[in-house]
Amino acid sequence: MMYSGAEIIVKMLEQQGVGIVTGIPGGANLPLYDALAQSSITHVLARHEQGAGFIAQGIARSTGRAAVCLATSGPGATNLITAIADAKMDSVPLIAITGQVSSDLIGSDAFQEVDMYGLTVPISKHNYLVGSVEDLLDILPEAFEIAESGRPGPVVIDVPKDIQIKTINIEEWPRLREKNKGGKPDDIKITQAADLINRSQRPLLYIGGGIVNSQAHHVVRKLAYKSSIPVVSTLMGLGCFPTDDPLFLGMLGMHGSRYTNYIVNKADLLIALGVRFDDRATGSINKFCPGASVIHVDIDPSEIDKIKSSNVSVTGDARAILERLLPRIHQRQRLEWEHYIAGLKRRFPFQMPGKNDLFHPINIIQRLGNLADADAIITTDVGQHQMWVAQSYPFKAPRTLLTSGSLGTMGFGLPAAIGAALVNPGKRVLCFSGDGSLLMNIQELATLADWQLDITIILFNNGHLGLVRQQQELFYGRNYIASKFQTNPDFAGIARHFGIRGYNLEDDKESIFLLHQSISQPGPCLVNVPVDYAANVYPMVPPGKAIYEMIGGEGHE
Amino acid sequence: MNSPECQVIKLTVRNHPGVMYHITGLFSRRSFNLEGILCSRVGDGTNSQIYLLVRSDAYLEQVVKQLNKLHDVLEVSLMENCDQTVFTMIPELVKMQ
Numbered sequence: 001m002m003y004s005g006a007e008i009i010v011k012m013l014e015q016q017g018v019g020i021v022t023g024i025p026g027g028a029n030l031p032l033y034d035a036l037a038q039s040s041i042t043h044v045l046a047r048h049e050q051g052a053g054f055i056a057q058g059i060a061r062s063t064g065r066a067a068v069c070l071a072t073s074g075p076g077a078t079n080l081i082t083a084i085a086d087a088k089m090d091s092v093p094l095i096a097i098t099g100q101v102s103s104d105l106i107g108s109d110a111f112q113e114v115d116m117y118g119l120t121v122p123i124s125k126h127n128y129l130v131g132s133v134e135d136l137l138d139i140l141p142e143a144f145e146i147a148e149s150g151r152p153g154p155v156v157i158d159v160p161k162d163i164q165i166k167t168i169n170i171e172e173w174p175r176l177r178e179k180n181k182g183g184k185p186d187d188i189k190i191t192q193a194a195d196l197i198n199r200s201q202r203p204l205l206y207i208g209g210g211i212v213n214s215q216a217h218h219v220v221r222k223l224a225y226k227s228s229i230p231v232v233s234t235l236m237g238l239g240c241f242p243t244d245d246p247l248f249l250g251m252l253g254m255h256g257s258r259y260t261n262y263i264v265n266k267a268d269l270l271i272a273l274g275v276r277f278d279d280r281a282t283g284s285i286n287k288f289c290p291g292a293s294v295i296h297v298d299i300d301p302s303e304i305d306k307i308k309s310s311n312v313s314v315t316g317d318a319r320a321i322l323e324r325l326l327p328r329i330h331q332r333q334r335l336e337w338e339h340y341i342a343g344l345k346r347r348f349p350f351q352m353p354g355k356n357d358l359f360h361p362i363n364i365i366q367r368l369g370n371l372a373d374a375d376a377i378i379t380t381d382v383g384q385h386q387m388w389v390a391q392s393y394p395f396k397a398p399r400t401l402l403t404s405g406s407l408g409t410m411g412f413g414l415p416a417a418i419g420a421a422l423v424n425p426g427k428r429v430l431c432f433s434g435d436g437s438l439l440m441n442i443q444e445l446a447t448l449a450d451w452q453l454d455i456t457i458i459l460f461n462n463g464h465l466g467l468v469r470q471q472q473e474l475f476y477g478r479n480y481i482a483s484k485f486q487t488n489p490d491f492a493g494i495a496r497h498f499g500i501r502g503y504n505l506e507d508d509k510e511s512i513f514l515l516h517q518s519i520s521q522p523g524p525c526l527v528n529v530p531v532d533y534a535a536n537v538y539p540m541v542p543p544g545k546a547i548y549e550m551i552g553g554e555g556h557e
Numbered sequence: 558m559n560s561p562e563c564q565v566i567k568l569t570v571r572n573h574p575g576v577m578y579h580i581t582g583l584f585s586r587r588s589f590n591l592e593g594i595l596c597s598r599v600g601d602g603t604n605s606q607i608y609l610l611v612r613s614d615a616y617l618e619q620v621v622k623q624l625n626k627l628h629d630v631l632e633v634s635l636m637e638n639c640d641q642t643v644f645t646m647i648p649e650l651v652k653m654q
Binding site: 121 | 573575578579582586618619622623625626628629
């Protein structure tokens with residue numbers, strides 16, 4: 001039977017089990033859209049390609065499967081760039097299929113031509129400029145395999161328009177490719193790691209996004225309990241260990257609690273699982289855990305010894321490795337270490353805002369955390385609200401926090417929430433945002449109105465770029481520039497005009513009822529929460545300092 | 558004429574116009590050093606061989622690991638004790654034409 005390139009792409013997406021794609025049509029991808037019309041795949045029309053990229057990320061991050069976004073050539077393609085770079089930095093499996101001008105026009109500076117292949121070399125896991133219709137039969141399955149295998153990441157497929165149109169005869173479709181889980185882990189190294197753990201006095205589990213990707217959270221918990229090892233998490237690892245578990249010490253790093261960062265510094269063995277010693281987690285690397293031996297488990301060999309050298313390293317899938325490690329770990333208690341930790345927790349607890357400070361974001365976040373179902377999915381934007389969520393939301397399961405960790409993209413939260421809600425019907429999605437971040441992709445309120453998804457946007461509105469203002473206060477001698485907005489729109493009104501319920505939280509008894517309503521009534525809504533612009537995120541590790549050199553968060557000021 | 562501070566990395570890569578960009582892009586964005594490049598196709602032209610002259614510094618292990626991650630790079634090997642003269646003779650090779 002004869003198939004066009006566009007039909008081949010759609011057919012192979014169906015074969016991969018793709019149920020939803022998101023994007024925006026334009027001149028150079030119209031053949032693809034034409035074929036999509038005949039398909040069972042649902043198309044979600046975004047209002048900006050960056051929105052489409054983050055909707056796809058919301059699907060991918062909440063399911064672990066590769067998700068697909070589409071854009072036309074030129075500006076459509078460049079608008080995807082931020083979402084692709086974001087997926088690379090946070091290891092998210094994303095397939096971006098972009099239209100390109102026809103092969104014979106490439107290199108002629110044609111209308112809406114941009115070198116998408118060249119642009120995405122540094123920000124994708126792999127990329128293709130498709131050279132022939134036949135090549136699509138190899139490229140599509142390979143793209144999914146690359147995106148989902150090992151350390152996941154984004155793959156870009158740039159398809160010239162003539163290749164979308166040209167037809168070829170296909171008798172037999174290529175078979176699906178297996179996802180590569182990484183080779184068999186090194187048994188000798190696992191024994192060495194077990195030996196280090198068994199001999200250590202003050203071990204600490206330091207877990208990250210790799211635990212989410214390998215679904216290793218259950219075995220991490222068994223390991224922690226068997227050998228009485230406390231756990232700290234990076235931003236990307238939150239949810240893998242229940243927040244209320246006595247062994248859980250919270251997030252480490254730049255905005256970690258005082259006790260958490262002090263404890264990290266005292267460990268004699270750091271068991272680093274699916275983490276990459278990011279500067280936001282470690283602070284000054286030379287002063288990070290100076291007295292600790294390091295076991296490093298990661299699926300990406302290039303992360304081993306990249307930032308911090310390890311005593312024992314095991315490359316491979318964290319779950320497979322930990323399942324082999326667990327039987328070699330002695331059951332034991334660590335009373336001295338537990339006692340020391342309990343002491344630090346008492347002396348340097350996380351400072352909660354006063355209970356009467358009803359609108360302090362931490363109080364709102366915790367109240368919603370208690371009201372929401374345990375399987376609710378949280379997305380955030382980037383800034384102070386993101387760190388307050390990381391510090392205080394009671395996460396209980398992996399893939400319940402979707403946040404732009406490494407690239408730190410403002411504008412991530414709303415489209416990511418849309419993507420998560422599309423593939424998680426029945427679960428409430430809470431998008432915590434700020435007034436600076438929300439405006440960066442506010443057009444996606446229209447997409448949200450189209451689909452009437454169960455999304456609650458909690459907008460912490462301080463009229464500022466809050467984390468910028470905070471840094472100007474702390475590190476730039478209160479020389480405030482460009483961090484205060486001269487005008488601030490009526491966000492509840494904006495939501496209503498997009499066709500979404502919009503509320504303003506007023507300082508009264510009704511507010512608790514309103515919050516409850518915002519997450520229990522079906523369909524989308526936005527709650528505008530006025531926030532004191534002077535509220536800062538504490539503690540904070542100043543740039544270039546060790547994580548135990550925090551400012552703020554010592555006690556009630 | 559071998560410089561002890563330099564080593565040669567031999568790569569077997571898929572031969573297509575974008576592959577060189579993947580490799581040089583990796584060196585520039587990770588600020589690795591790159592002193593010389595030689596490239597030629599092998600056999601039927603499906604694959605190419607690339608020889609990179611690099612400094613033997615602390616980053617070399619990371620360079621090799623990162624090159625291994627590139628999908629179009631099929632094989633990476635660090636050549637010990639190879640003759641690097643060819644990298645300095647390229648102008649003469651061209652002159653002979």
